[in-house]
Amino acid sequence: MPTMLQLLPNAAAHAVAAAAAAQSGAAEPSPRTFWMPPGASTIAPGVDLTLEVINWICYAFFAVIVALMVYFVAKYRHRRGERFRTEFPHHNTPLEIGWSVLPTLIVIGIFVVGFRSYLDIYTAPKNAFDIKVTAQKWGWTFQYPNGAQSEDLYVPSGKPVRLVLRSNDVLHSLYIPDFRVKRDVVPGRYTYMWFQCDHPTGLPGAELRDPNAKTVSGPLDASQRHALHCTEYCGTGHSKMNRYVYVLDETTFGEWMSKQAQWIDDIPEEELFFKAGPKLFQRCVQCHSLDGVNGIGPSWKGIIDRVKAYPMVGEGKKYATYQDYIRTSILVPGDYVVPPYANAMPTFKGQLNDKAIDALIGYMEHLDDFDPKTGKYLKAPAAK
Amino acid sequence: MTTVPLPTSGPIRDTLEARPDSDNYLTHTRGVLSWVFTLDHKRIGVMYMWAVLASFLLGGIFALLLRTELLTPGPTITADASVYNKWFTLHGAIMVFLVIIPSIPAALGNVILPIMLGAKDVAFPKLNLFSFYLWMSGAVLCIVSLAMGGFDTGWTFYTPYSTTTDTGGVIPVLTAVFLLGFSSIFTGLNFVVTVHKLRPPGMTWFRMPLFLWALYATAIIQVLATPVLGITLLLLIVERTINIGIFNPSMGGDPVLYQHFFWFYSHPAVYIMILPAMGIISEIIAINSHRSIFGYRFIAFSSIAIAMFSFIVWGHHMFTSGQSPLMNTLFSAISFSVAIPSAVKVFNWVATLYKGSVSLTTPMWYALAFIFLFTIGGLTGLHLATLSTDVHLHDTYFVVAHFHYVMMGSALIAMIGGLHHWWPKIFGRMYHEKLGTVACWIIFIGFNVTFFTQFMLGSQGMPRRYYDYQPEYQVYHVISTMGSYIMAFGFTLTAVSLFGSFFTGQRAPANPWGGRSLEWQCASPPPFDNFAKTPRVGDCYDFTDVHWDEKTGGYWVDESADTAKDGRPA
Numbered sequence: 011m012p013t014m015l016q017l018l019p020n021a022a023a024h025a026v027a028a029a030a031a032a033q034s035g036a037a038e039p040s041p042r043t044f045w046m047p048p049g050a051s052t053i054a055p056g057v058d059l060t061l062e063v064i065n066w067i068c069y070a071f072f073a074v075i076v077a078l079m080v081y082f083v084a085k086y087r088h089r090r091g092e093r094f095r096t097e098f099p100h101h102n103t104p105l106e107i108g109w110s111v112l113p114t115l116i117v118i119g120i121f122v123v124g125f126r127s128y129l130d131i132y133t134a135p136k137n138a139f140d141i142k143v144t145a146q147k148w149g150w151t152f153q154y155p156n157g158a159q160s161e162d163l164y165v166p167s168g169k170p171v172r173l174v175l176r177s178n179d180v181l182h183s184l185y186i187p188d189f190r191v192k193r194d195v196v197p198g199r200y201t202y203m204w205f206q207c208d209h210p211t212g213l214p215g216a217e218l219r220d221p222n223a224k225t226v227s228g229p230l231d232a233s234q235r236h237a238l239h240c241t242e243y244c245g246t247g248h249s250k251m252n253r254y255v256y257v258l259d260e261t262t263f264g265e266w267m268s269k270q271a272q273w274i275d276d277i278p279e280e281e282l283f284f285k286a287g288p289k290l291f292q293r294c295v296q297c298h299s300l301d302g303v304n305g306i307g308p309s310w311k312g313i314i315d316r317v318k319a320y321p322m323v324g325e326g327k328k329y330a331t332y333q334d335y336i337r338t339s340i341l342v343p344g345d346y347v348v349p350p351y352a353n354a355m356p357t358f359k360g361q362l363n364d365k366a367i368d369a370l371i372g373y374m375e376h377l378d379d380f381d382p383k384t385g386k387y388l389k390a391p392a393a394k
Numbered sequence: 395m396t397t398v399p400l401p402t403s404g405p406i407r408d409t410l411e412a413r414p415d416s417d418n419y420l421t422h423t424r425g426v427l428s429w430v431f432t433l434d435h436k437r438i439g440v441m442y443m444w445a446v447l448a449s450f451l452l453g454g455i456f457a458l459l460l461r462t463e464l465l466t467p468g469p470t471i472t473a474d475a476s477v478y479n480k481w482f483t484l485h486g487a488i489m490v491f492l493v494i495i496p497s498i499p500a501a502l503g504n505v506i507l508p509i510m511l512g513a514k515d516v517a518f519p520k521l522n523l524f525s526f527y528l529w530m531s532g533a534v535l536c537i538v539s540l541a542m543g544g545f546d547t548g549w550t551f552y553t554p555y556s557t558t559t560d561t562g563g564v565i566p567v568l569t570a571v572f573l574l575g576f577s578s579i580f581t582g583l584n585f586v587v588t589v590h591k592l593r594p595p596g597m598t599w600f601r602m603p604l605f606l607w608a609l610y611a612t613a614i615i616q617v618l619a620t621p622v623l624g625i626t627l628l629l630l631i632v633e634r635t636i637n638i639g640i641f642n643p644s645m646g647g648d649p650v651l652y653q654h655f656f657w658f659y660s661h662p663a664v665y666i667m668i669l670p671a672m673g674i675i676s677e678i679i680a681i682n683s684h685r686s687i688f689g690y691r692f693i694a695f696s697s698i699a700i701a702m703f704s705f706i707v708w709g710h711h712m713f714t715s716g717q718s719p720l721m722n723t724l725f726s727a728i729s730f731s732v733a734i735p736s737a738v739k740v741f742n743w744v745a746t747l748y749k750g751s752v753s754l755t756t757p758m759w760y761a762l763a764f765i766f767l768f769t770i771g772g773l774t775g776l777h778l779a780t781l782s783t784d785v786h787l788h789d790t791y792f793v794v795a796h797f798h799y800v801m802m803g804s805a806l807i808a809m810i811g812g813l814h815h816w817w818p819k820i821f822g823r824m825y826h827e828k829l830g831t832v833a834c835w836i837i838f839i840g841f842n843v844t845f846f847t848q849f850m851l852g853s854q855g856m857p858r859r860y861y862d863y864q865p866e867y868q869v870y871h872v873i874s875t876m877g878s879y880i881m882a883f884g885f886t887l888t889a890v891s892l893f894g895s896f897f898t899g900q901r902a903p904a905n906p907w908g909g910r911s912l913e914w915q916c917a918s919p920p921p922f923d924n925f926a927k928t929p930r931v932g933d934c935y936d937f938t939d940v941h942w943d944e945k946t947g948g949y950w951v952d953e954s955a956d957t958a959k960d961g962r963p964a
Contacts, residue, residue, distance in 0.1 A: 045853045053782075061783045061853075068773040071737075075769050078744050079762065086683075088751035094684040096938055098749035101689045105745075106738070110692075113737045117730035117776070124780030125723060131785055132719050180555040181649060183714065183789060187855025190786040194715045196650060197554060198643025201716040237864065241789040241857040243548050245555060246476040249860035352560050 039188070039209050039234065050236060050257075051189035052206045056127035058190075064120055131191065134204035138172035141165070145195040145240070146178035146356040148247030148296050158270035159361070161293065162214070163238055163255045165207065166263040172204040178356055183242035186255055194242055210259045211235045213266065246306060247296050274365055282365065284387040287373025288380070290366055297355065300377060306354055313374050322346060333371055340367055418822065422922035433519035436920060438526050439504030440820065443813075445533060446497045453488035456481050458882055461844075461875040467863050475861040479546040480561070482859060486549030487567065491574050492533055494801055495663065497809045498670035499616070500529065500581050503609050505820055507585060509913040509920055510603050512594040512929045517587040525580035528573050535570035539563030548859065550660070551627070553641035553652040557634045565634060568627045575620045575627075578666070582616030585609055596931035600694070603911040603934045604680075604687065607694045608673025611701040615662045615669075619705070623659035626652070650715055657708035665704040667801055669697055671808030672739055675761050678815050679743050681909045682758040683750030686935040689742040696735035703732045713784050722781060729779040736772050740765060755907060756830035760811025763838045764804055771799030774849065792852025798845045807837070810888065817892060818902030822919040825899055829891040836884030843877030903948025908940045910951065 039050035040058065045065070049058055086095070141163070142153040152160050165171045175184060175195040182195040184203065193203035211234050240251035258266060277285045291298075297306035308316075317335050322328040328346070329335040338345050340362060343355035362370070379389050419436045429437055459481050463470045472478060504522065508515050516522050539545060543562030547555060556564060589610045593602070602610075629640050630652070639645025641652040680687040687693065709717060709725030743765055752758070774796045777783045787793060818824050851870040856863060863871070905914040911934040916925050930953060939952040 042854075045850065047855050057782050057786055060780060061777065061786075064776050064780060064783065068776065071773060072769055075740060075744060076766055079747065079765055082744065082747035082750070083752050083754070083762065086747060086750050086752050088684065088753050090753070091942060091944075092751065094751040094937060094940070095749055098685050099688065099745075100686050101692070106689050106692050106742075109741045110734060110738055113734050117733050117779075120776055120780055121727055121730050124726065124782045124784075126782075128719075128722070128726075128781030128785070131782055180558065181552055185789070185855075185857060187786070190782075192714050192785050192788060196643075196716050198648070199650075199716065237855065239855070239857045243479075243552070243555070243859040245546065245559065246479065248479070249475065249857075249862040252864070354560075 047187045048234070049188065049190065050207050050209055050234070051186075051191065052208065053127065053130050054188075054190045056130055060120075060123050060127050063123060067116060067120070134172045134202065135170045135206075138170040138204055139166060140172050140174060143173050143175045143184065143195070144178060144361070145175065145182035145184070145251075147180065147245055147354070148240075148251045149293060150184075150238070150240075150251065150253055151361055154267050154270070156267055156271045158267050160270060162253045164263065164266055164270075165255065165257055166260050167210045167257045168206070168208050168260065170204055170206040172202060175201045175203065180244050181242045182240050182244050182251065185239045185241040186236055187239070188236040189255075192241060207236075207255075207257045209234070209257060210262070211255075211257045213258065213262065214254070214256060250296055274363075274369070277369075279368075282369040283372025283376050284379075286366065286369035287376075288387075290362070290370050291373060293358075294370075300380070307351055308348070310374055310377060313377075320348070336371055336374070337367055340370070417921055418917065418919040419922045420821075420919055431523075433515070433523055434922065435508050435515045435519065435522060436505045436820070438522055439501055439506075441526060442496060442504060442529070443501040443820075445530065446493055446501050449488055449492035449533065450497075453485055453493055454882065454885065456485035456488065458878060460485060461878040463861070464863075464871045465875050467865055467868060476546055476561075478861040479859070480544040483546050483548050484540070484544065487545075487571070488536070489801075490549055490663075490667075491571050492536065494667045494805050494809075495574075495578060496529060496581075497806070498674065498812065499585065499609060499612055499666070500525075500577070502674070502809070502812050502816060503585065503670065504581075506816055506913055507588065507606065507609055508592070509819075509916060509924050510606055510911050511588065511592055511597070512912045512925060512931065513588065513592040514923050514925075516584045517591055518584050521580050522584055525577040525584070528577035528580070532570040532572075532574035532577065535566050535573065539566035539570065542566055550656060551630060552656075553630065553633070553647070553649045554643065556630060557642050565631055568631050568634075572624050572627045572631075575624045578616050579620045579624075582613035582620070585613035586617060589613075594928065594931055600691065601931060601933065602694075604676035604690070604693055604697075605670075605673035605911075607697050608669045608671075608676070611697040612666050612669045615666050615701050615704060619659045619662040619666075622655060623663075626655040626659070629655075650712070650717065653712050653715055654708070657711045658705075661708040661711065662701075662704040664797075664800070665700055667805040669700060671764070671805040671812075672697065674808045674812040674815070675743060675764050676739075677909075677911070678757045678761040678811055679746050680935050681815075681907050681937075682753045682755055682761070683746050684753065684908055684937045684940070685746065685750040686933075686937070687742070688745035688748070689738075690935065692738055693742050696738050699735040700732060703728065703735070707732060710779055710784070713781060714788050726779055726781045726784075730776075733772065733775065733779070736768075740769060740772070753907070754831075755814075756825070756827055756834060757811045757815035757907070759831050759834040760807055760814065763834060764807050764811065766838075767799055767803030767807060767841065770846075771796060771804055774799065787852060789858055790852035791848040791856045791858055794858050795845045795848035795852060798848070803841055803845065807841075810834075810837075813892070815907070816913070817895070818906050819913055819918045819920070821895065822902050822917075823895040823899035824902050824906065825895040826891045829887060829894075833884050833887035833891055836887060837881055838884075840877050840880030840882075840884050844874050844881060845877070847874045847877065900947070903943075903946040905940075905949045905951070906947070908937060908942070908949035910934045910937055910940060914949075915951070 039048045040054065042048050045061065046058055049055060088094070140155065144151040144153070149161060152163050173184065175193060177195040177197040179197060181197070183192060184195060185192040186205070189205045189207065191203050191205050193201050195201060214235065236255040238253045238255050240248060244251070274286050299305055299309045300311060302309045302311040314332060317323055317332040320335065323332055323335050329338065335346070341357060341359045343357055344353045347353045380387055419434055429441065432438065459471070460478070463472060463478050504516070540563060545561045545563040545567050546559060547564060551568070589606060632638050633640050633642060633647070637645060639647040641647040641649050643649060676687060676693055707725060707729045709721055710729040713722050777787055778793065778796060814825065814830055847870045851867060851874070854867070856867045902918040904917050910932065912929050912931070915929050940949050941952060943950050
């Protein structure tokens with residue numbers, strides 16, 4: 011099958027050409043249509059064209075089939091008592107062969123078109139910028155080459171980006187509708203996906219950083235950020251695994267990345283609990299609340315007092331101090347599970363360093379100083 | 395066989411008219427035990443039918459709960475996402491394993507297949523009863539699993555979520571599906587043997603009604619594919635109970651292996667659902683067009699072709715799973731091949747209407763609705779078989795809409811159409827024709843409102859199995875939910891029309907639609923042993939000698955004319 015083999019280098023060349031075109035600056039993302047969301051990646055036009063071609067084939071077949079059906083029923087309608095028609099064809103071999111062969115040719119065509127644009131989706135260019143993605147119930151962690159981490163995805167524009175995906179627990183799937191890409195995140199193996207977006211969205215607006223927004227379905231920022239979903243069912247919080255993709259021009263991205271890498275290092279020890287605590291808490295908010303309402307995990311309200319009262323916490327016991335217990339619960343959540351909660355918490359080992367854990371414990375200790383509704387630090391002369 | 399001289403007309407009608415008041419399979423013996431221990435295929439089929447309809451009601455209630463919850467983003471009627479997750483899991487599991495898979499073969503097939511063959515029963519009546527009780531134990535275990543906390547795995551039981559979730563009903567439901575699988579295997583085995591061994595003299599393979607071809611092709615898939623599901627679920631139970639790592643990577647297993655095993659059964663299972671539906675449609679369209687079906691052999695062979703292709707396309711459920719691109723390419727190419735026999739069937743059905751004499755009975759309305767809906771369901775399969783578009787559409791509402799068009803809009807609509815078609819035969823009563831037709835229209839409209847919207851929802855990027863969603867999707871969800879209420883109303887009317895026939899329905903004639911296949915040559919309801927005398931096998935799609943009889947309100951077949959035509963004695 012020489013044609014198939016020829017397609018491979020062809021598609022790679024195609025991808026390179028697309029990347030080159032992108033470097034020189036490209037048009038706006040394609041607008042939302044009746045069928046498709048805005049198309050913001052370099053592969054989107056190919057996918058959309060394929061879909062459009064298939065749609066028109068479908069419209070044509072559907073129209074012909076239903077029109078003939080309705081016409082025949084109306085024209086050959088029979089009423090009780092009438093004689094049945096006896097002159098009709100039983101079969102017509104050329105016609106039947108014809109309508110077997112015609113769809114065969116059409117589907118071969120569709121397959122080839124879909125296969126070619128699939129190779130573009132599948133084959134990451136060699137110079138791609140790598141971002142590591144860890145999925146776990148029920149959030150994403152994106153890790154950048156300089157050690158920075160984020161829960162929303164930030165990518166440079168005009169540059170192919172390759173995501174290296176892994177899961178800490180069950181199957182997840184990373185889906186960015188505007189980029190037309192999707193890949194399952196499979197525990198026990200690495201999977202990959204790539205895309206390139208040439209249209210910067212800018213950094214999120216201030217209102218999007220509200221630490222108490224429990225869902226991301228708040229009012230949309232005017233910028234054209236792109237939704238990111240989990241599309242493989244992963245349990246209770248599956249529909250909460252939505253984040254956003256921000257596309258930044260190369261300079262902004264560089265600045266953002268280096269700032270992001272050291273944000274916690276710049277905060278003095280004594281300010282950690284109110285500067286870093288609320289921010290880190292965003293990773294806990296799917297399961298823990300601040301207002302005393304228990305979710306999948308216990309509320310943090312009064313947690314320090316409760317932990318101190320646990321029978322296994324105290325001098326000479328399993329956990330010498332309450333800090334010790336909380337630290338272990340973050341790093342090895344299954345170590346000691348307090349009923350009635352299930353062993354549902356994922357580990358944050360490798361994601362939170364000691365300073366971050368200190369910040370969280372400090373946050374728990376000072377919860378009374380925060381407004382439980384807005385999350386604002388009430389004694390904040392120093393904050394900002 | 396001695397030749398019985400056939401008068402030109404009359405006596406056949408007389409015997410048919412005489413029979414309904416006398417002995418039939420419903421009245422032959424009485425008492426609960428006569429049903430519990432019955433070996434009669436018709437009674438077993440009827441018991442299946444009630445059980446399947448009850449399951450359909452239950453699955454439908456879960457569907458309505460789901461749709462109501464999705465009226466608004468965030469909490470609507472439950473504030474707990476895991477409750478919603480149990481609802482969609484139960485809806486899927488009940489509708490697939492307890493409703494659609496057994497609905498046509500086990501319920502309608504059991505009643506009709508032996509009569510269509512002119513046989514007294516299936517080949518192994520005791521095995522038939524055994525498979526009914528296996529099915530019942532499966533159904534009871536499903537209820538038990540609900541009592542034990544339900545399960546939230548999704549009907550696909552994907553690992554490692556299914557082996558690690560702490561909902562209590564997972565093992566009972568896995569056992570239930572295992573038992574349901576065996577029930578399906580035994581029914582399939584029974585049908586294969588019955589079709590091979592119990593055909594009457596004169597019924598060659600190419601004189602079989604197309605419903606039998608479809609059931610035969612289905613039975614082959616049931617026998618060959620279902621064991622794979624059984625062993626897969628058993629492995630899942632083993633992994634969950636004694637922690638042997640087969641699918642869970644934290645114990646050295648491979649979750650993608652599970653997906654291969656699961657879809658190796660569950661893709662052919664799609665054809666277990668749709669093939670018998672296609673068989674019903676072939677019957678309804680031919681009989682209500684009162685002309686021979688166009689391209690009989692093409693339809694018959696396309697059933698077998700679909701059955702064979704169904705085994706080698708499972709990988710198209712896994713294009714984004716991390717499967718190698720070579721595998722994806724091969725599975726994509728093979729998947730397209732299923733489109734051809736499916737398209738051929740649709741063309742043949744439409745061509746059968748051409749120069750026919752089309753009676754718009756309720757079953758015929760269902761058949762026309764089937765062609766409309768199956769065309770949409772089939773064509774949108776093209777989007778999903780195509781690699782690059784599937785990457786975007788996979789696991790979104792587009793897929794949900796697509797498989798509802800095929801499983802519900804096609805398989806279930808055909809099942810309801812078939813129920814109307816054979817209802818007079820099975821229970822000896824005519825349902826309310828106008829009400830039945832109106833209900834069919836309401837279901838058809840409600841169905842399209844519900845599910846066509848979901849194509850847009852999915853292609854716009856809404857993932858499936860989401861309890862919460864972004865506000866921009868709400869308008870689609872509201873329309874879709876309204877559609878589901880319309881559909882629920884339509885199904886209620888259908889139930890009134892069908893069940894009302896027991897109280898107000900007219901006595902059904904032996905042959906209310908003008909059929910030629912053998913089930914229309916015995917009384918309605920059929921006698922206990924189906925046929926008083928061995929029926930004569932003719933061309934089951936030759937309607938030229940079928941005549942309307944005002945007196946009985948049914949049709950009669952002038953067999954003497956037929957005898958004269960092909961020169962064979964009866």
